[in-house]
Amino acid sequence: MSNYEMGKPSIPVNNLSNQKSKKKRSEPTVKSTTKNKAGDTYYKITSANSLLIAEGNRLIDAMTEEERAKLGNKSDTLHFICQLGLASKKRSRKVNGENTDSFTPVGVRLVSDIDIVVPYLKDVTKNNKTGIDPDEDFDYRMVSAGEEFTLTLYEFMYLITRDEYNGRLSAHKDGKDFYAYLSVKANAYGEVYKLMDNEGDKKDSKTQPFKRKDAKLPTPTIIFERNNGSSRENMVDIDVRTEDGEWVIRKEYKRFEPLLSKRKGNKRKGVADNNTQSPSFNDSKHLNLPKHIIWSLALQEELGLSGSLPLHKAQNEEELLNRGKELFLSMEDTRRELIGCKSSILNVINILAIVSFVGGREKIENIGFSLLSDIAIQVPIIDMHLNHETGINAIVDISYRTVTAGEEFSVSTYEWMYLLIQDEYAGSCVCDDKKKEFILSLKFEKYMKGEIKLPMVSFNSNINKIPMTTIYINNIDKDGLITIKPQYTRFAPLIKKN
Known part of the structure; x- marks a missing residue:
């Protein structure tokens, strides 16, 4: 050349x-x-x-x-x-x-x-x-x-x-x-x-x-x-003038903020959110992000999604949040721009559950979600035998598949967790026609004590706030025989456990 x-x-x-x-x-x-x-x-x-x-x-x-x-x-x-x-x-x-x-x-x-x-x-x-x-x-x-x-x-x-x-x-x-x-x-x-x-x-x-x-x-x-x-x-x-006459970058174009003119009368004031100024993230006193975003960043590190074996383990939820803040503040702007950028295009359709009868009484166990994405995405695949007791090695135990835009797909509880803690979702997605925020809710207590190897997903927190349709992935005939519905055959190992 x-x-x-x-x-x-x-x-x-x-x-x-x-x-x-x-x-x-x-x-x-x-x-x-x-x-x-x-x-x-x-x-x-x-x-x-x-x-x-x-x-x-x-x-x-x-x-x-x-x-x-x-x-x-x-x-x-x-x-x-x-x-x-x-x-x-x-x-x-x-x-x-x-x-x-x-x-x-x-x-x-x-x-x-x-x-x-x-x-x-x-x-x-x-x-x-x-x-x-x-x-x-x-x-x-x-x-x-x-x-x-x-x-x-x-x-x-x-x-x-x-x-x-x-x-x-x-x-x-x-x-x-x-x-x-x-x-x-x-x-x-x-x-x-x-x-x-x-x-x-x-x-x-x-x-x-x-x-x-x-x-x-x-x-x-x-x-x-x-x-x-x-x-x-x-x-x-990509920029807008605020009521006080200052120019700010619109939130969705935050990465371009350094390009904003530094001329007199045109001072840089941060990033606009709905035509208003959003806080700067230059130091911890300005770090006012929702908890689910902060601890999702810390869990990426603890659970090995960063691509290397985890080197840090929080002993309590406060320590987990502090670690998440440290990680956020140390990020390059290019990565920071990605945090939560796809949360509004991933939709929860319904909850997946197994129904069984124990002692003549109906028992329902939530085991995952049906989702739909507005764009093509990479979805984690995890062996159904792996759980909070066995632990999951993100490097060895997780593979990924491409799901096309508009294609409904299902994930297990742990596939859901590993999907939602990634940068682009940062702990949340949306549901129903009004695009209500649907937050990944986790139970940390036993995990922090070392009694289990993974946090546990809490279904009740979201269900109480946003009523969701529950789909049973199995049928039970008159003789009590449990069969899995054809579209949910990959969840069969969970049926065998019950």
């Missing part, structure tokens, strides 16, 4: 317009305000972009047929939803030749048809001035199919320049499918001019000097194919 690389992925060239599609137009164009002597608009390519185009074509020519075939082969699986902008930093753009107020674009919302690994900057303020080291500056996480996610424009640039996207992604507007493209402004990108060596015109008199060549990266923008308008239409503002 050439010496203008951005670490591992390369800069897109010519907006990857060399790609062909039978379904869609692939030549991205953007209207220019430059006119020729006849007064007609024409499309101007800067010297910097010309150098990128030439270098890109050179790289493509050097590829094998197999490598070329992979370029853009997943572009149709990634979808543009909207750009994200700062309302506190207004900017004009031309619409039909007239200036229109707009926001300063800082990010993008996307969704993928397949599971993908997404780059997240540890510091979202990294840009073309600071430069980005892909080996040091990114965290990576899996985003499930159908799950919407947001990126800064620089994170987007590093994602979309992967071979499988090759600078383009799918877009939809007014019932029409087309492509959106990464376009870059490279005039100030100093490294690009080193490509003149390859072009053999290092001293070409036609090459005009540039005042600024100190940028460490090109500046990313997003454009639509011709006749599809602008990607900045319907841009979502």
Whole structure:
């Protein structure tokens, strides 16, 4: 690769317009305000972009047929939803030749048809001035199919320049499918001019000097194919002005808070929740999170969900909560943003129970839940023989399966617990049409004393507050023979115990 690389992925060239599609137009164009002597608009390519185009074509020519075939082969699986902008930093753009107020674009919302690994900057303020080291500056996480996610424009640039996207992604507007493209402004990108060596015109008199060549990266923008308008239409503002005139970031975009302008009269005041300011989490005196969120973080560590053997064990509930607070305060912002981010899209449908008769009296034992997720998720699978007495090794005893969006599925008591203490749920989900909060309720006393190896799930706490339908997973015939219903056969070991 050439010496203008951005670490591992390369800069897109010519907006990857060399790609062909039978379904869609692939030549991205953007209207220019430059006119020729006849007064007609024409499309101007800067010297910097010309150098990128030439270098890109050179790289493509050097590829094998197999490598070329992979370029853009997943572009149709990634979808543009909207750009994200700062309302506190207004900017004009031309619409039909007239200036229109707009926001300063800082990010993008996307969704993928397949599971993908997404780059997240540890510091979202990294840009073309600071430069980005892909080996040091990114965290990576899996985003499930159908799950919407947001990126800064620089994170987007590093994602979309992967071979499988090759600078383009799918877009939809007014019932029409087309492509959106990464376009870059490279005039100030100093490294690009080193490509003149390859072009053999290092001293070409036609090459005009540039005042600024100190940028460490090109500046990313997003454009639509011709006749599809602008990607900045319907841009979502991620900040809001409070009653006292201060600008704050909306709660769902908390990760972008460092991008908020520091100009006078525009002070950063935290994160907006329903247009109000939410507390800062800089120290423990501001840490005012619900208990179930705090102890779910501590239990992740104690029960081994952090990926290593547990090193910490609380002796009482207060110590468990204190440990949870320590973990929260020590988190990177990228992880903190994930806490509870999916709790409102996981729905409890009903309680699962076993019915039996002991001494002529009916006995009901709650053994799990039926759930439904609005997006595809990973669900833990645990052997039904394992419980609070045997203990569960999160590294060895838990595997995961993918459940698609809208698919009802069932979990045992312990699968429920291990699912709900993960970051994205942080101890809660929702139930019924009104999306009432449904909290994971646990009994800690015997666990803290070492009498059992796992906390025990308490069903009564939620049932008393939110009446739930109970589904029996078994039948009992007139002779007292117990049989499991076909859809619940995986729970059979629990039947045998009763």
